[in-house]
Amino acid sequence: NAGVMQNPRHLVRRRGQEARLRCSPMKGHSHVYWYRQLPEEGLKFMVYLQKENIIDESGMPKERFSAEFPKEGPSILRIQQVVRGDSAAYFCASSPVVTEAFFGQGTRLTVV
Amino acid sequence: GQQVMQIPQYQHVQEGEDFTTYCNSSTTLSNIQWYKQRPGGHPVFLIQLVKSGEVKKQKRLTFQFGEAKKNSSLHITATQTTDVGTYFCAGAAGGSYIPTFGRGTSLIVHP
Numbered sequence: 001n002a003g004v005m006q007n008p009r010h011l012v013r014r015r016g017q018e019a020r021l022r023c024s025p026m027k028g029h030s031h032v033y034w035y036r037q038l039p040e041e042g043l044k045f046m047v048y049l050q051k052e053n054i055i056d057e058s059g060m061p062k063e064r065f066s067a068e069f070p071k072e073g074p075s076i077l078r079i080q081q082v083v084r085g086d087s088a089a090y091f092c093a094s095s096p097v098v099t100e101a102f103f104g105q106g107t108r109l110t111v112v
Numbered sequence: 113g114q115q116v117m118q119i120p121q122y123q124h125v126q127e128g129e130d131f132t133t134y135c136n137s138s139t140t141l142s143n144i145q146w147y148k149q150r151p152g153g154h155p156v157f158l159i160q161l162v163k164s165g166e167v168k169k170q171k172r173l174t175f176q177f178g179e180a181k182k183n184s185s186l187h188i189t190a191t192q193t194t195d196v197g198t199y200f201c202a203g204a205a206g207g208s209y210i211p212t213f214g215r216g217t218s219l220i221v222h223p
Contacts, residue, residue: 033210042118042200042215043155056210091154100145100157101211 004029004094005074006104013082013111021077021107025094032075033101034060034067037089049075082111114139114205118214126222131188133217135201142206144177144184149216150197158186158199191221 005024013019025032030051035043045059049069060067064082069075079086089108093101115138125131135144143162147155159168161177161184168175174187184201198218202211 031209035213040218043202043213045210045212048210093155100160102157103147103154105154 004092004102004104006092006107008107009105010108011110013109015083015111016081019079019082019086019109019111021079021090021092021109022074023077023092023094023104024074025092026096026102029094029096029102031095031097032069033093033095034075034077035091035093037091037106043091046077079109082109084111087111114203114208114212116201116203116212116214118201118217120217121215122218122220124220124222125191127193128190131191131195131219133186133199133201133219135184135186135203135214137182137203137205137212139182139205141181141203142208144181144201144203145211146175146184146186147200147202147213148197149200153197155200188219191219193221193223195219196221 004026007022032049034046037043047060047067048056052071064080066078087110089106091103091106093103095101117136119134145160146158149155159175164181165179166177172189176185198216200213200216202213204211
């Protein structure tokens, strides 16, 4: 059973470009969480999704950020018109029910 | 909103010494989880505590959940260099599905 798969592992974008981060949850997991982590800081909750539904997006900036978890395919975190402050590690986690979360290896986004 | 605080932020120990990190929540939690993140790695789930006053052990690691379900601790006995990493607690308040993470305690073990 493959773990949570995130790609790309590293992403470099110029200011103003779009960043698309993908997350394939573990097989059988219908709950997906996205977290952002800045260097030497904790994990900041962004959004919680179930298949085709956004359950809670209270941690996500209102502008430029969006997330989806379609019926088929991976969950996508999209950041439009990236700025330097968006540089961070973005982790996706999945769980079968509301219990422990299994994290992917993250996408390290660098905005230049 | 719910806040989860963790202390200390950093802890240096000599190999063989014990280590403890503490986690405090501003609200009563339905459960608390602990994760370990190695440098450059991703968080890995260690354990979940649910019951008031619960104590669980994993080899040299002892996890406690306070009676009021607002605090927790992780104790490592006789640290080893393989214990190096950042330990996070994450708590979900009653009725919430979203674990709020503490800022973590980074453990540095000197051989």
